[in-house]
Amino acid sequence: MAEKLPEWVKTSMDYERWKRGEGSLNIQAPAGATPSIKQYDYSKYICTACRSVGTPKKVTKGSFWIEIVLWLFMIVPGLIYSIWRLTTKYNACPICQNPTMIPLSSPMGKQLLEQSS
Numbered sequence: 001m002a003e004k005l006p007e008w009v010k011t012s013m014d015y016e017r018w019k020r021g022e023g024s025l026n027i028q029a030p031a032g033a034t035p036s037i038k039q040y041d042y043s044k045y046i047c048t049a050c051r052s053v054g055t056p057k058k059v060t061k062g063s064f065w066i067e068i069v070l071w072l073f074m075i076v077p078g079l080i081y082s083i084w085r086l087t088t089k090y091n092a093c094p095i096c097q098n099p100t101m102i103p104l105s106s107p108m109g110k111q112l113l114e115q116s117s
Contacts, residue, residue, distance in 0.1 A: 045101040046109050047093035051116040056091035056101040 046053050062085040071078035090099045102109045 044104050046104055046112050046116075047096060047098060048100040048102060048108075048112060049098040050093060050096040051112060052093060052095040053104065053113070054094055057094040059090055059092040059097065059099075060085050061088040 044053055045056050062081065067078065067081050067085060070081050091101055092099050093101055102112075104110065104113060
């Protein structure tokens with residue numbers, strides 16, 4: 001993506017911070033120039049399955065209601081089920097629920113964003 005940027009962007013401080021993965025690329029064009037790239041918040045993530053851009057959602061496997069029933073009737077299975085649920089949490093796409101979110105600042109994230117635009 002850096003090869004497609006105009007020279008005034010490559011010399012800006014925002015671009016240098018963005019290359020190091022420190023925040024978003026917020027570009028202000030100088031007078032008379034028009035930016036040739038879209039502005040994205042590179043602290044977000046992109047889903048490799050559905051290509052949606054956003055913040056991952058924390059998902060816990062299992063059912064809260066089954067956990068309650070197991071705790072009410074049987075303490076040992078309730079404990080085992082609770083431990084299993086706590087250890088199977090993952091960050092998922094808020095749209096398709098797949099655990100395939102990657103940072104937009106990664107090389108593959110930039111490539112997927114470019115392909116989906």
